[in-house]
Amino acid sequence: MAWRRKQRDRIFPVDITPMIDVVFLLIIFFMVTAQFAKLSRAELDLPREPGERSELAEPDTIIINLTRDGTLIVNDREVERDALASMVQEVLEQTTDDPAMAHVLLRVDRETDSARLNELVVQLQAIGVGRVRVATEVP
Template sequence: MAAKIPDSSVDLNMTPMIDVVFLLIIFFMLILKIVSEELTPLDLPTAVHANPDEAEEDRVIINLRRDGKIFVDGRVYDPTKPAGSEALKKKLAFEAQGARGDDGISERQILIRADRSTKYQHVEKILRLMVNKGIRMYRVQFGAEEDKKK
């Protein structure tokens, strides 16, 4: 006599798995947005002696592409055009406002991330803007990729 296979099917409870999967999706969606807005993908130069990046909460990140276009908080500024330069000046002045010390100089940190082949003249433009009367920021960081050979 052959053994009878029981008719009742085993029900798997899928609810916790679906919950976890949805949470994972939400996590990936949020991370993707944050990464794309703050850090523009750039080919950064490598440096062995660079300090590990410990960001302050309200740090301003300036991404500089090789063509001189600047990305701050997902917005594009073209300093080669007067309108773009003026818009960037306003943005930096706005960012500097919140953290002014007694001497009127902003304590806010700025990180300049530039593509390895970006010409120095584009970096200098930002530095010049920072020491400008209405902005007055002095804490600058230059971004680099940590060398893995370290």
């Protein structure tokens, strides 16, 4: 009887609270990051290039997705071409004083006709964006 009680005492004092805390923190982290990724990144076949392979000093100010058929998607929402400039301008005004210093990430499908990208670039240049980041898929 006494031996059994000893055995039980030896098993139950194992405190798994910190482990459960850590596991829940990890779950919350993955849920939140997965949600953000889904919101800002549409499913596209990006150009397969290694990119600049350097660490980014500053995060993207805005992410613009351009699909193969020319649809523009910003923050998981389809945006009309005419409405894009004012939308980008609004975001840039909120985040930076100088649009030329903004970090606009263009995620463009590799099969998209460059005429669509050209139109987008002209629009961005018109509102003062002087440099863009073009997303690539690391092969």
